[in-house]
Amino acid sequence: MDERTSRTAGRTARLFPGSGDVLRMGMGGIPIQRLDPSGSERVLEKAIAAGINFFDTARGYTDSESKFGRVLPRYRGQVRVASKSFSRGAADIQRDIETSLRNLRSDHIDVYQCHNVAGEADLEKILAPDGAVAGMLKAQAQGKIGHIGISGHKPGVLAMALERFAFATIQVPANFMETEAMRELIPAARRRGVGVIAMKPVGGGNIRETALNFRFIFNQGIDVAIPGMDSERQVAENVAALDDLSPLNAEEISRLQAEKERLGDRFCRRCEYCMPCPQGLPISFLHVLRNYYFLYDLKDWALERLGGLARTYKDCTACGECVAKCPYHLDMPAIFRETWEKMQADREDRA
Ligand code: SF4
Numbered sequence: 182m183d184e185r186t187s188r189t190a191g192r193t194a195r196l197f198p199g200s201g202d203v204l205r206m207g208m209g210g211i212p213i214q215r216l217d218p219s220g221s222e223r224v225l226e227k228a229i230a231a232g233i234n235f236f237d238t239a240r241g242y243t244d245s246e247s248k249f250g251r252v253l254p255r256y257r258g259q260v261r262v263a264s265k266s267f268s269r270g271a272a273d274i275q276r277d278i279e280t281s282l283r284n285l286r287s288d289h290i291d292v293y294q295c296h297n298v299a300g301e302a303d304l305e306k307i308l309a310p311d312g313a314v315a316g317m318l319k320a321q322a323q324g325k326i327g328h329i330g331i332s333g334h335k336p337g338v339l340a341m342a343l344e345r346f347a348f349a350t351i352q353v354p355a356n357f358m359e360t361e362a363m364r365e366l367i368p369a370a371r372r373r374g375v376g377v378i379a380m381k382p383v384g385g386g387n388i389r390e391t392a393l394n395f396r397f398i399f400n401q402g403i404d405v406a407i408p409g410m411d412s413e414r415q416v417a418e419n420v421a422a423l424d425d426l427s428p429l430n431a432e433e434i435s436r437l438q439a440e441k442e443r444l445g446d447r448f449c450r451r452c453e454y455c456m457p458c459p460q461g462l463p464i465s466f467l468h469v470l471r472n473y474y475f476l477y478d479l480k481d482w483a484l485e486r487l488g489g490l491a492r493t494y495k496d497c498t499a500c501g502e503c504v505a506k507c508p509y510h511l512d513m514p515a516i517f518r519e520t521w522e523k524m525q526a527d528r529e530d531r532a
């Protein structure tokens with residue numbers, strides 16, 4: 182057991198220097214975009230009451246920072262807050278940090294991350310003399326941010342980043358369906374004392390065996406997972422998952438394997454990077470309804486919700502804008518066309 186493993190055993194971890202003990206179940210800031218202000222306040226209050234003390238948001242998550250900013254300042258001494266920006270230049274990211282501080286109603290953000298560094302060219306941009314990291318170092322010297330982190334969907338790119346700069350944290354997809362980071366990146370991060378944050382730890386809500394999945398990832402070197410949560414029930418369930426972090430046995434692994442086979446690799450993680458769709462399609466929600474219809478056999482439930490939408494699968498014009506922005510390169514035109522055709526065929530069969 183290495184030094185960091187022994188430090189992170191149990192319900193809490195030390196995620197970055199000075200973080201104190203952070204509950205290993207943190208909270209991601211994507212789903213609260215869908216809630217109204219009072220709903221998001223209720224979920225955040227519930228999260229804090231349940232012991233969650235690490236919150237991750239982003240400049241790119243519309244009003245997520247502001248919603249965090251309505252609640253978290255009341256608990257400033259007891260919570261750690263992270264945000265991130267897509268800006269790649271020093272001046273731009275310094276402006277973003279000012280905006281994040283205003284939104285979060287704080288004079289300090291514990292971790293600021295380069296958001297979704299997607300390839301070597303992106304990495305060169307943030308590390309250039311006038312790049313985002315230079316801007317973050319200035320903000321750090323001014324006491325506006327505590328630590329500099331990096332997020333991305335490609336473990337190989339993040340591994341290169343760790344060779345080039347002393348990032349305090351990495352944030353990478355990690356769940357039973359996405360294990361690439363567990364092979365080399367996460368062990369390398371742990372050897373360097375870099376905190377490991379799992380984004381999309383339940384595959385954007387697609388993994389139903391959540392307790393088993395959390396046990397799996399927390400035995401793979403993850404310090405903190407940040408599932409998005411948009412209900413008090415989800416908060417309670419996720420925190421309860423920390424009650425048992427024992428390694429999985431063979432029967433439990435085969436249950437997760439069955440889930441993996443059921444989901445395949447064409448599943449949406451609900452990160453919303455693809456939005457907005459110029460035709461107004463709620464892309465990630467359409468993926469959710471597709472899953473409920475075909476995978477979980479909740480056809481009537483899905484059809485009822487589809488009936489309430491102004492734009493659905495058939496309205497996709499195949500412009501491809503979302504495909505270019507999706508980190509998983511999901512082919513929405515093909516997926517949505519196939520979904521629509523299968524639903525139509527199904528309707529004729531049921532008629
Ligand atoms: S391909 Fe379809 S879903 Fe994607 S942005 Fe274009 S219209 Fe919207």
Ligand code: SF4
Nearest residue numbers: 449450452453455507
């Ligand atoms: S389609 Fe891709 S970009 Fe859009 S929410 Fe799903 S995983 Fe994210």
